[in-house]
Amino acid sequence: MQRRTLLQAAVGTAAALAAPRFALAQEWPSGPVRIIVGFPPGGGTDALARVVGAKLTEMWKQQVIVETKAGAAGILAAEYTALQPSDGSVLLMAHINSHALGPVLQPRLRYDAERDFVPIVMVGVTPNLFIANPGQKALTVPDIVAACKAQPGKVSFGSAGAGSAQHLALEMFKLAAKVDVIHVPYKGSGPLLIDLIGGQIQYSFDTMTAATPHVKSGKVTAIAQTRAKRAKGHPNVPTMQELGYAGFEATTWYGLVGPGKLPESIAAKVNRDVNAVLAMPDVMEKLDTYGAEDGGGSQEKFAAFIKGEIAKWGKVVKEGNVKVDS
DSSP states (O other), X not given: OHHHHHHHHHHHHHHHHHHHHHHHXXXXXXXXXXXXXXXXXXXXXXXXXXXXXXXXXXXXXXXXXXXXXXXXXXXXXXXXXXXXXXXXXXXXXXXXXXXXXXXHHOTTOSSOTTTTEEEEEEEEEEEEEEEEOTTOSOOSHHHHHHHHHHSTTTSEEEESSTTSHHHHHHHHHHHHHTOOOEEEEOSSHHHHHHHHHHTSSOEEEEEHHHHHHHHHHTSSEEEEEOSSSOOTTOTTSOBTTTTTOTTOOOEEEEEEXXXXXXXXXXXXXXXXXXXXXXXXXXXXXXXXHHTOBSOOOOHHHHHHHHHHHHHHHHHHHHHHTOOOOO
């Protein structure tokens, strides 16, 4: 009798341990997993999504596809993802634009950044780089400020879109330096960088992730960076704070989220596996090169970060009276 009781207990324990795995197997998508990116290829969001996606493809033995749905500074991709099945087959590489700036700049958004998504994991936070076409005469912050003051409304700055993180970094610069410039919005960093390299525009604040390969190749010049401390990948580029602009901190961040009814078991698996990816030495090396730091951590940490960003940028938009066409 005792032996039978022990055997039944062992079987019961084994079944209990197997149940979550079986449940996840039933819930986990059988086909490809798509990571939606709201900007064209060549930008920072696309680059980080491809780094993570390639590793998850190997880890899951399942195709992970990076799919572009560019437009409205990442808003269109978020709108699309919010309406997709909550089965893990579609994830969004969320971005400061879609999940912090859009909600405070565009009150008529067709999604709620907190209610309609499940935060999964932070992938990275990057400074923006203040970059220039190398052919410009003014290639230091003091010289650029002087040129802007000498030619009000004539010096051109590109951004990845109206209401984008790069646009708000520019607005912060205009306020701090007390200058007036031309803002030229693009549909992402890719086309912006093409025109900057080609000389169609003069300057930009762009994500370190997108700008770094072109800085390394000499096609664009890095003038300053916009986080309080220098990024590991650009130790010789000064911060705006070092150059006399106290409190100037404008970052871009990226993280995976799923549609709002994503099961906790799936969110937890993706969180665990992406944390493992971010700890891989070759991935860490790439992220350092791009200036993407502070990735990884819990779902709760990422959710709290998003909430804090919405509050912070809401205050900036209100105090700066920043408006974009919705």
